[in-house]
Amino acid sequence: MITQEQPTFREQLGVLEKTGKRHWIFPKKPQGFYTNLRKIFAFLLLAILFGMPFIKINGHPFFLLNFIERKFIIFGQAFFPQDFFLLALLLVSFVVFIALFTVVFGRLFCGWACPQTIFLEMVFRQVEYWIEGDASAQKRLAESSWTREKILKKTLKHAIFLMLSFVFISTFASYIVGIDRLKEIFTGSFSENWVAWLVIGVFTGAFYAVFAFIREIVCIVICPYGRMQGVLLDSNSIVVAYDFVRGEPRGKMKKGDATPKGDCIDCKLCVQVCPTGIDIRNGTQLECVNCTACIDACDEVMEKIDKPKGLIRYDSMNGIKTGKKFRVTGRMIGYSVVLTILLGIMATALAVRKDVQINIMRTPGMLYQEVGTNKDTVSNLYNATLVNKTFNTQKIRLELAEGQIGKIQWVATSQELVLQPQEVRKITFFVQIPKSSITASTMKVKIKAFNTETQKTLYNTETSFLAPAE
Numbered sequence: 409m410i411t412q413e414q415p416t417f418r419e420q421l422g423v424l425e426k427t428g429k430r431h432w433i434f435p436k437k438p439q440g441f442y443t444n445l446r447k448i449f450a451f452l453l454l455a456i457l458f459g460m461p462f463i464k465i466n467g468h469p470f471f472l473l474n475f476i477e478r479k480f481i482i483f484g485q486a487f488f489p490q491d492f493f494l495l496a497l498l499l500v501s502f503v504v505f506i507a508l509f510t511v512v513f514g515r516l517f518c519g520w521a522c523p524q525t526i527f528l529e530m531v532f533r534q535v536e537y538w539i540e541g542d543a544s545a546q547k548r549l550a551e552s553s554w555t556r557e558k559i560l561k562k563t564l565k566h567a568i569f570l571m572l573s574f575v576f577i578s579t580f581a582s583y584i585v586g587i588d589r590l591k592e593i594f595t596g597s598f599s600e601n602w603v604a605w606l607v608i609g610v611f612t613g614a615f616y617a618v619f620a621f622i623r624e625i626v627c628i629v630i631c632p633y634g635r636m637q638g639v640l641l642d643s644n645s646i647v648v649a650y651d652f653v654r655g656e657p658r659g660k661m662k663k664g665d666a667t668p669k670g671d672c673i674d675c676k677l678c679v680q681v682c683p684t685g686i687d688i689r690n691g692t693q694l695e696c697v698n699c700t701a702c703i704d705a706c707d708e709v710m711e712k713i714d715k716p717k718g719l720i721r722y723d724s725m726n727g728i729k730t731g732k733k734f735r736v737t738g739r740m741i742g743y744s745v746v747l748t749i750l751l752g753i754m755a756t757a758l759a760v761r762k763d764v765q766i767n768i769m770r771t772p773g774m775l776y777q778e779v780g781t782n783k784d785t786v787s788n789l790y791n792a793t794l795v796n797k798t799f800n801t802q803k804i805r806l807e808l809a810e811g812q813i814g815k816i817q818w819v820a821t822s823q824e825l826v827l828q829p830q831e832v833r834k835i836t837f838f839v840q841i842p843k844s845s846i847t848a849s850t851m852k853v854k855i856k857a858f859n860t861e862t863q864k865t866l867y868n869t870e871t872s873f874l875a876p877a878e
């Protein structure tokens with residue numbers, strides 16, 4: 409009989425003993441095609457992570473997320489709190505992307521690009537293998553008494569873990585405060601930078617705790633993305649899956665045993681390499697982070713026993729049941745179209761984004777004034793916030809747009825405003841329109857801002873203008 413489930417796996421987490429105590433996982437070091445590919449990919453991502461803070465364009469960071477001063481530079485473009493809608497759009501697109509991507513490709517992100525997996529499997533675990541050896545040696549060391557060798561190995565490992573945590577946290581800090589400020593913190597006096605040191609120290613401790621002790625518990629219990637798998641995956645999602653049709657009934661090959669057997673020889677290597685301690689032969693499980701270690705382990709076994717590779721592979725449950733190869737479905741096309749539209753909206757919003765943003769509001773509580781010798785002009789007071797989103801000084805003048813009769817009179821400032829790079833300035837001004845040009849008691853006025861040096865129009869906006877009723 410073809411069976412896909414073992415009786416206990418739904419009742420007990422692989423990382424817990426029956427008593428509820430933590431069962432420490434000692435995964436065997438994986439090796440093979442997918443592991444090598446993941447190593448190359450992880451190396452590229454780590455190179456980007458560590459290299460990006462050093463990249464500057466015209467003296468400005470290429471990427472900066474300064475939440476403290478609310479300054480953001482993404483791919484060389486400065487963003488401000490006024491661009492919040494763009495950030496919100498980006499976040500929504502990202503969530504939709506992850507959701508749609510997961511529906512089709514399962515937890516591909518977890519295995520290949522998730523920082524938790526990359527840092528744990530490609531950095532911290534590699535140090536562990538280097539110092540303590542493979543799984544069986546690690547287990548022996550953990551169970552042994554505190555000999556000189558054990559003290560030395562554990563001290564060395566945890567010292568390197570702490571150092572790595574400090575390097576990672578310093579790198580994250582450089583994304584927030586910039587690499588120059590980070591250098592200042594490291595080279596400046598401690599008394600002036602003790603708050604920064606305290607923050608870096610606390611986060612280094614937390615980071616160390618995650619990668620030295622908490623580890624796979626993050627993926628299994630804490631990560632919200634992991635929790636969403638139950639609603640995102642369906643039987644057509646591509647996941648790391650065991651081909652139970654081909655593999656069952658599992659069993660060791662014995663000479664003279666005529667009982668029909670599947671391709672799984674029950675060597676349990678796929679279980680031994682699993683960093684979350686599960687048996688993929690029980691089917692898709694929430695704990696599986698799609699790390700591909702079991703694919704490589706099983707492929708090696710299949711090679712040895714002269715069977716085709718791929719007993720564990722990327723496939724959908726329906727693919728395994730029907731034996732049909734992966735094909736592009738209407739659902740995938742549909743999701744891709746939605747994603748493309750979202751990305752299109754993002755790209756358009758970025759393309760039409762202005763160098764200078766101006767928000768104009770009529771001053772609250774003020775109606776209108778009648779000015780001029782014969783009270784023949786109507787004046788409204790406005791407040792404006794100007795944001796220079798560029799790294800250049802902008803000399804700005806405001807005018808009523810072409811075809812509108814009237815003028816703009818600034819209050820307590822010259823008629824030209826010099827806006828420093830990334831400066832946010834609040835100003836107050838009057839719009840004055842002759843009564844003869846007023847067409848309604850509430851009308852629209854169009855205001856344009858232009859650079860007085862280049863004469864380039866920087867911004868066009870529209871606001872309301874109040875006048876006495878006829």
Ligand code: SF4
Nearest residue numbers: 672673675676678706
């Ligand atoms: S590694 Fe392959 S053959 Fe060995 S137990 Fe796992 S599925 Fe079966």
Ligand code: SF4
Nearest residue numbers: 682696697699700702
């Ligand atoms: S079941 Fe396989 S792919 Fe999933 S976490 Fe374990 S080793 Fe990785």
